[in-house]
Amino acid sequence: MKIDTTYYERCISTLEKAHGLLLKANPENIDYDLYPSASIKEFEIILEQSGKLLRKVLKPYFHSSKEVDKLYFKDVFRQAVLRSIITDETCERWLQYRNNRNSTTHDYGVNFAEETLVLIPQFINDATELAVAIKQQNDAIEG
Secondary structure (H helix, E strand, O other): OOOOOHHHHHHHHHHHHHHHHHHHOOOOOOHHHHHHHHHHHHHHHHHHHHHHHHHHHHHHHOOOHHHHHOOOHHHHHHHHHHOOOOOHHHHHHHHHHHHHHHHHOOOOOHHHHHHHHHHHHHHHHHHHHHHHHHHHHHHHHHO
């Protein structure tokens, strides 16, 4: 089964755009208030979608789909490391993103700016690399 990453990649592009506009925005302008909200929304969607897509990638490696569905977020990423889908360093960053999300949920102010905003450039890179890894898994299954 081919895993579609179209929506995931669109979310990554949206986050790149929102982050870029935030960096350029004047803090006195109303736009400056919009871009952090858009950024955190896309950050959360990408985080959620990353886990869902990786579950789909992992299903062929397990005896049943139900086994994969029972995995916690951190275990999904650890299993991806075991299957050489992502690196151990990348896995640790994904777990850090998840922890950061849990600590900044519904906080679009100072904590977001200080904690999450600094993670976004690497997060975008990691999400883009994950999309590539998923496509490679698609090719391996089809081939």
